[in-house]
Amino acid sequence: MKLMEYQGKDLFRRVGIPTPRGVYATTADEVRTYVAEHPGSWVLKSQVMMGGRGKAGGIKFADDAQQGETLARELIGKVLKSVQNPDGEEVKSLLVEEKVDIASEAYVSIAIDRAAKKPVVLVTAQGGMDVEEVAEHDPDAIKKYWIDPAEGYSPYIGRQLAFDAKLPEGYRKAFPAVLGALYELFMDYGANLVEINPLVLTNDGRVIASDAKVELDDNGLYKHPDVAQWNKQSPADADQAAAVAIGLGMSNYARFEDEPGLPPKTVGTIANGAGLGMGTMDAVKNAGGGAANFLDIGGGAQAELVKNSYKLVTSDDRVKAMFINIFGGITRGDQVAKGIVEALSGDDVRKVPLVVRLTGTNAKEGLAILAEAGFVPVETMDEGAARAVELAKGAQ
Ligand code: GDP
Ligand code: MN
Numbered sequence: 001m002k003l004m005e006y007q008g009k010d011l012f013r014r015v016g017i018p019t020p021r022g023v024y025a026t027t028a029d030e031v032r033t034y035v036a037e038h039p040g041s042w043v044l045k046s047q048v049m050m051g052g053r054g055k056a057g058g059i060k061f062a063d064d065a066q067q068g069e070t071l072a073r074e075l076i077g078k079v080l081k082s083v084q085n086p087d088g089e090e091v092k093s094l095l096v097e098e099k100v101d102i103a104s105e106a107y108v109s110i111a112i113d114r115a116a117k118k119p120v121v122l123v124t125a126q127g128g129m130d131v132e133e134v135a136e137h138d139p140d141a142i143k144k145y146w147i148d149p150a151e152g153y154s155p156y157i158g159r160q161l162a163f164d165a166k167l168p169e170g171y172r173k174a175f176p177a178v179l180g181a182l183y184e185l186f187m188d189y190g191a192n193l194v195e196i197n198p199l200v201l202t203n204d205g206r207v208i209a210s211d212a213k214v215e216l217d218d219n220g221l222y223k224h225p226d227v228a229q230w231n232k233q234s235p236a237d238a239d240q241a242a243a244v245a246i247g248l249g250m251s252n253y254a255r256f257e258d259e260p261g262l263p264p265k266t267v268g269t270i271a272n273g274a275g276l277g278m279g280t281m282d283a284v285k286n287a288g289g290g291a292a293n294f295l296d297i298g299g300g301a302q303a304e305l306v307k308n309s310y311k312l313v314t315s316d317d318r319v320k321a322m323f324i325n326i327f328g329g330i331t332r333g334d335q336v337a338k339g340i341v342e343a344l345s346g347d348d349v350r351k352v353p354l355v356v357r358l359t360g361t362n363a364k365e366g367l368a369i370l371a372e373a374g375f376v377p378v379e380t381m382d383e384g385a386a387r388a389v390e391l392a393k394g395a396q
C-alpha cells in the first residue's frame with residue numbers, strides 16, 4: 001500500500017520525525033479559512049501518489065488567505081502529469097504547510113535490499129531532486145548502509161552516514177535520531193520503502209521532513225488496523241474504489257487499456273493469488289487475446305465475493321468473455337463454483353461466455369456444482385485461455 005504524503009507524515013509524527021505544521025484540505029474554502037486564521041507564508045502541496053509534483057506544477061506558495069483560495073481552486077481538480085506518469089493524476093486534496101526557509105536539502109531513504117536480505121539506508125546531501133538523477137551523475141555522493149535487523153539501529157550509524165555523505169554541519173546533531181525514528185517506522189509498520197526527499201535544514205537550524213514517501217507491505221497491515229483503513233476511505237482511482245467496495249484489497253483489481261498493435265482487451269479474468277492472476281493474463285496473451293483486467297479474489301474467497309467479482313469484471317463492457325482460473329488451496333472450489341452459479345442466476349449482472357478452470361481443494365465438489373449448472377470446465381490454464389479468447393472473438 002502506497003501512502004500519500006500527508007499519510008506518510010502522519011506516521012513520521014508518530015515516531016517523532018519533525019514535519020512542518022499544517023492542515024489537510026479537500027476544498028479551497030478550507031484552505032482560505034486556515035490561512036486566514038494562521039497568517040504567514042504557506043505551501044499548497046497537491047496530494048497525489050506520483051512523485052515529481054514540484055516539476056509538474058503541483059506545489060504552490062501562498063502568502064495570504066485570498067491567494068491560498070485562488071491557488072487551491074487551481075490545484076484541486078487539476079490533472080498533474082510527469083514523464084513517469086503521462087496519463088496524469090487528478091488532485092483531489094491538498095496539504096497546506098508552513099513554508100520553511102530552506103538552507104539545504106538532503107535525501108534519506110530505507111528500502112529492502114532483497115539480495116542482501118537487509119534494509120539498506122541511502123543518504124545523500126543532494127536532496128530535492130530524484131535520487132536516480134544523483135545516482136547517474138554523481139554516484140559517489142550516495143552513501144549506503146545495510147542495517148543488520150538482528151542488531152538493529154544505533155546512533156553511530158546515523159553519525160557515520162551524515163559524515164560520509166557530507167551533510168552540512170547543521171544536520172549532524174539531529175540526523176541520527178531522525179534516521180533511528182525512520183528505521184523504527186520501517187520495521188514497526190512493515191515498510192518496503194520510506195523516503196524523505198528533501199530532508200530540509202532550515203535557515204533557523206531545524207531539520208524537518210519536507211516530503212514523505214512511504215510504501216507499506218500489505219502483509220504487515222494487520223499490525224496497524226487504523227492505517228490499513230486509510231486508503232479504503234480514499235482509494236486513488238475508480239478501480240481501487242470498486243475493488244474496495246466489494247471487499248477486495250485496493251490493488252486486487254486493475255483494468256488495462258487497449259494498446260496499439262495488440263489484440264483488443266476483451267477477456268475478463270479472475271484468479272486467486274496475484275501470481276496466478278498475472279499468469280492467467282499472460283496465458284490469455286499467449287493465446288492471441290488480451291486480458292481486460294487483473295482480479296485476484298485472494299485466499300479463502302467466499303461465494304459472495306466470487307459473485308461480486310464477476311459482476312465487477314463484466315461491468316466493463318469491453319469484456320466479451322470471462323476466464324476464471326482457480327487453484328484451490330485456502331480457496332475452496334465449491335465456494336467459487338457457488339459464487340459463479342449465483343452470479344449468473346441474478347438479473348443484475350451482465351452475462352458473458354464463461355470458461356472455468358478449477359483445481360485443488362474441493363475441486364470435485366466445485367466441478368459437480370458447475371456441471372449441474374451446465375458448464376463444461378477446462379483442465380489446464382492454457383486450454384482455458386485459448387477457449388476464452390475464442391469465445392470473446394465469437395461474441396464480438
Ligand atoms: P515532489 O516534487 O513531489 O518531490 O515534492 P516535494 O515535497 O519534495 O517538493 C518539491 C520541492 O518544492 C522541494 O524540493 C523544495 O525545493 C520545494 N518546497 C517544498 N516545500 C517547500 C517549503 O516549505 N519552502 C521552500 N522554500 N521550498 C519548498
Ligand atoms: Mn520530494
